[in-house]
Amino acid sequence: MPILKATGLTKRFGKFTALDGVDMELNKGEVYGFIGPNGAGKSTTIRILLGMLKATAGEAQIFGKDVWKDAVELHKQIAYVPGDVNLWPNLTGGEVIDLFMKMRGAPNQGRREELIERFKFDPTKKSRTYSKGNRQKVALIAAFASDADLYILDEPTSGLDPLMERIFQDCVQEAKDAGKSVLLSSHILSEVERLCDRVGIIRQGQIIERGTLDELRHLTRTNLTIQTKETITNLDEFVGIHNLEKEGHNLSFQVDTEEMDAIIRHISQFGIIKLESAPPTLEDLFMRHYQGEEQTSSGTGGSR
């Protein structure tokens, strides 16, 4: 039973089509990774889900309620962290956290103090003096201090140091363990890989790939590093070999998963000394979708 369901979301700004029929489903207790390059439509999708923009076509429901009509009611159960956190320069971080918690309703002071401690945040400084990372901490503390059922996180860690990023990942894990759902849009693919159950990749306003990480891996390549006794011949006759690098008897290349069997059979004839295989990372997957295909797309501007 999906708690978030979007069907055919389309958004046009004048002649520019930012979103072109985006479908999305998020189940309870699940962390959904939403990835794509800048300007692909991630933030536009999220703004529609938050009822700030009205979709030109299509519809989206969260907890069975319409995201546009029931926005205020819905937001009591949703916590949102944007990538660019904009704060009022003359209020302190502590004041802003209180405001944010109050605006959602049901503030939790104990949890607030605990998170301020964990993120090592100084809430007594004016917002104008905060760095990007500290502004994100404000939004993250306010979000995780609230007892939300759905967390919508739009590139929430782009300004955090690795230590703080780890704390963020702990917070997401805790939310997940507590049965909450998370929609995480991110550029940090290792983060998505570690946290997310399912992934959707968006490009030029369309979801081009979706599924669990394992499902997606079938579509992709494996990295192989090989050392043989004899020089391998006729390798060019095979389809499905990419980024081939040769150094004497050492070879490294990527191979399409469906061609794996034929290629291993072929190279085993040359006396294998060493064979290392690495599973495809999300990054490989991501790059594969954008390399080459990117040339056809004329850089479209972001939505903000």
Place this chain on the structure above:
Amino acid sequence: MSQKLFTGTGYLTKLMMRQNRFKLFLWLVGLIAVTLATAVSYPDIYPDEQARAAFVFTMENPAMIAMLGVGYEDYATIGALFAHEMLLFTAIAVAIMNILLVGRSTRADEEDGRVELIRSLPVGRLAYLNAAAIVAVVTNVLVAVLIGTGIILLGIDGMSAEGAYLYGAILGATGLVFAGFTALFSQLSETSRGSTMLSFGTLIAAYLVRASGDVSSEALSLVSPLGWTVRTEVFVENYWWPVYAMLAVAIVLGLVAFYLNAIRDLESGFIPERAGKRNASAFLQTTMGLAFRLQRTNLIAWAIGIFLLSASFGAILGDLEVYFTDNEFVQAFLAESGDTSMMEQFIVLLMAIMALISTVPVVMAVMKLKSEENKHLTENYYSRAVSRSRLLGSYVCLSMIVSFVMQALVAIGLWSVGMVVVEDGIAFDTTFASALVYLPAMWILMGVAVFLIGIAPKATGFVWLYVIYSFVVIYLGGLLEFPEWANNLSAFHHIPQIPTMDMDYMRVLILVVIAIVLTVIGFIGYNRRGIQG
């Protein structure tokens, strides 16, 4: 070593000039144009002995002395009249220009990280401040020379060449003093806001100390640099000592600023930024409280300004008959004189103008919502459980409270001072009624702003055009003989002019209804449209 501290000053000066050239050009053109245009008109405004005598009589009023500074022993030339009325306020304008210019080029550039970039280049540690100082000196020399030469070129009888240059020089010298204060405060404070606040605070304190000193004791007045500004007796005695004294002060302030800049770390200050509140107060946690807090400083400044303006108009109520009887320009405003007294006509005109001035903060209070959206700050509300009607409603409520407060201050300011200077006093209730009767017109302008925010968010600037148009209708409509339909386009034109006209409840009610309709359409549009951020 000392050479190396200033390496790169040359091209930093050029860079700074380039960054500021447009603003400086506008300031200089504005200052010179206003000064010269006023100077030209003086021989016509005060053509004979009688007119000058009326002027001198008015200027002896303590309220006028507090406002414009001590007068002359003897107003021997027309230049004296001009300088007495214009010098202090022009000097304040020059001071403001310097505070903004120097504040921008020192602490603000540092806060935004531009100085850090520059300092990473082979550039001396004091070069940036040095460049700012050079730009300030060049600007103030330009003010002095251009205004001095301009007055000479006008060739007005009673404005000598020496007087003209002294007039320019004292303006430039006042400017340099405040440039020096700002350069100093930019070292002391850690933020550009702090440095600008301290500088403006000093300017206001200088004005107030001079005002009370001019009325009570000369020694007190001489504590304030503005007290020196008004003691040149320019165009009569031509005392130069205030110019020299100011240059000395400016140099000392500058040197202290250089010293502090040399010994401090980048992006630090000497007044530590005090720790702010850890929690938000209950008031701040309401949307209304936040809307007010964000505009607090601005609104308080407007409230004080409007009260002082109204009070100073009140100060001249007593001398009206003397002052305006022979003044054709004012007579043209107060054309349809019937059985009403000149004072009542004056109050009517005054209230219309003051109501329009009060409208500016009223419209600003609600337009703030649009600027919040432009800065992607409203997404902080709408990603949480805050409805659009609630937020827009808070801004509309705030705007209406502002309209009441501002108009009440207009009435209190005029009434309290008027009570003192007018022989029979002026009626409290009439003054209040004549101020508050403008509220429906002000609400229409607020309604136009709400309408635009909801229906045409890209065109919200048009509300200011309407404010300006209303101002033109009131100020020049009679003079330029506008057709009636053109006057009717201004909401302010339909307000019954108390006390010379009777209250017309029907008319006022219609205006209120129009304001409500505009506002409601705005709310509906705002709830339907996409939010930019």
